[in-house]
Amino acid sequence: MKTVANAFFIAVLLPLLLFARTAVALTAIVGGTVVDLEGGVPLKDAVILVEGERITAVGSKDAVAIPEDASTVDATGQWIIPGLMNMHVHPGLILPGKMANELSDETDAALALRMAAAARGMLSAGVTTIRIPGDDRHADLALDRSIRKGESIGPRIFSAGESVIITGGHGSSPGVLYADGPDELVKAARQQISLGASWVKILISGGIATDGGDIAEALMTPEEINAVVDAAHRYGARVAAHSGSSAATTVAVDAGVDSIEHGYTLDKKVLQKMKSAGTWLVPTIVVSQPATAPFFERIGSPQWYLDRRDSVGQQHWEALRTAIAVGVNIGLGTDQLPQEPNDGTTATVREAEYYVEAGMTPLESLRSATIQTAKMLGEEDSLGSIAEGKYADLLFVDADPAQDISALRRIHFVMKGGAIYRDDHGLAP
Ligand SMILES: [Zn+2]
Numbered sequence: 001m002k003t004v005a006n007a008f009f010i011a012v013l014l015p016l017l018l019f020a021r022t023a024v025a026l027t028a029i030v031g032g033t034v035v036d037l038e039g040g041v042p043l044k045d046a047v048i049l050v051e052g053e054r055i056t057a058v059g060s061k062d063a064v065a066i067p068e069d070a071s072t073v074d075a076t077g078q079w080i081i082p083g084l085m086n087m088h089v090h091p092g093l094i095l096p097g098k099m100a101n102e103l104s105d106e107t108d109a110a111l112a113l114r115m116a117a118a119a120r121g122m123l124s125a126g127v128t129t130i131r132i133p134g135d136d137r138h139a140d141l142a143l144d145r146s147i148r149k150g151e152s153i154g155p156r157i158f159s160a161g162e163s164v165i166i167t168g169g170h171g172s173s174p175g176v177l178y179a180d181g182p183d184e185l186v187k188a189a190r191q192q193i194s195l196g197a198s199w200v201k202i203l204i205s206g207g208i209a210t211d212g213g214d215i216a217e218a219l220m221t222p223e224e225i226n227a228v229v230d231a232a233h234r235y236g237a238r239v240a241a242h243s244g245s246s247a248a249t250t251v252a253v254d255a256g257v258d259s260i261e262h263g264y265t266l267d268k269k270v271l272q273k274m275k276s277a278g279t280w281l282v283p284t285i286v287v288s289q290p291a292t293a294p295f296f297e298r299i300g301s302p303q304w305y306l307d308r309r310d311s312v313g314q315q316h317w318e319a320l321r322t323a324i325a326v327g328v329n330i331g332l333g334t335d336q337l338p339q340e341p342n343d344g345t346t347a348t349v350r351e352a353e354y355y356v357e358a359g360m361t362p363l364e365s366l367r368s369a370t371i372q373t374a375k376m377l378g379e380e381d382s383l384g385s386i387a388e389g390k391y392a393d394l395l396f397v398d399a400d401p402a403q404d405i406s407a408l409r410r411i412h413f414v415m416k417g418g419a420i421y422r423d424d425h426g427l428a429p
Pocket of ligand 1: 088090133335
């Protein structure tokens with residue numbers, strides 16, 4: 001009898017209960033103008049239907065019927081763009097100086113809570129997807145799971161777990177697990193993937209934030225980089241390489257590394273090589289430029305750090321300008337919290353503005369934070385534009401960012417996965 005009751009529960013009641021729990025909300029966003037990321041004419045007086053987490057229809061008022069039971073968001077006068085995607089974010093990052101002193105004995109629990117608070121702020125800033133190219137103690141992977149379960153509020157996360165660091169290389173610090181030689185590197189990469197990482201992060205040259213290795217040097221051998229890339233790709237994971245160096249990047253591109261982070265001193269030759277191979281560049285230009293000087297003052301950065309930063313600023317800018325001129329694939333990333341205040345806006349928006357100052361059109365810059373980043377992640381079927389079947393991750397601004405990128409300074413409505421996280425003007429019922 002009990003078995004029959006169980007069978008009845010499983011066959012009949014359980015599906016009903018599940019259905020009730022997931023009964024989908026239906027929202028119609030009406031009257032706004034949808035920016036065309038392909039450079040076409042914007043869609044005026046649009047209707048966007050959102051069912052649950054996804055967009056089910058986008059079209060003109062005449063083409064899309066609004067279901068009677070839909071709740072309506074009035075987007076009259078608004079420009080609608082996809083949620084921004086920031087590809088270089090370390091929510092748990094501790095930089096040298098005052099910040100490092102204050103957080104020197106941060107527990108795992110405190111780290112996770114600090115990261116959860118940061119994640120919430122990212123959504124408010126209009127950033128609905130991030131990639132974490134390495135963070136400490138796997139709090140990133142826990143945060144990702146927590147957000148996906150709906151327990152925490154934050155962007156979609158694609159993460160690398162802990163960075164794979166070679167002895168004496170960039171990222172060296174007490175407590176880091178080092179890996180050297182192809183075998184150890186493959187093992188370290190597989191460990192991160194087995195814990196839930198969809199990317200593997202390696203550091204193939206020196207960097208700004210630690211004094212491990214020269215920024216322009218190639219610290220990892222071709223055999224080491226080849227081994228990591230091969231191991232990651234076999235699992236469907238992608239590889240991000242921190243690199244300031246043309247020599248290191250040349251090796252990385254040959255090995256099939258998916259994205260180069262920072263590229264502080266990349267020359268035209270290696271940028272052309274990246275262009276031919278389709279390798280992505282995530283510039284994080286904002287960290288080496290004047291806009292972030294007050295930030296580094298605020299966190300009490302030591303002089304050696306500021307000197308190291310200043311030493312690459314001009315070359316970093318030239319590398320970005322050349323990358324844009326050559327036509328390298330660029331995915332926006334900041335290496336700061338996406339919402340970090342910079343020049344009266346956020347790091348994410350300031351980064352996008354710098355791309356325009358360095359030679360992109362506003363549309364190209366907007367694409368680098370939306371559809372291009374979605375391609376970099378291999379998620380262009382579900383992210384990066386406003387289209388039927390994709391996640392309903394979208395923002396409202398009061399002007400067209402494809403004409404003036406600084407319109408992104410005035411994001412006032414944020415939807416992620418059909419849920420509204422910011423609505424300054426009370427446009428939703
Ligand atoms: Zn970084």
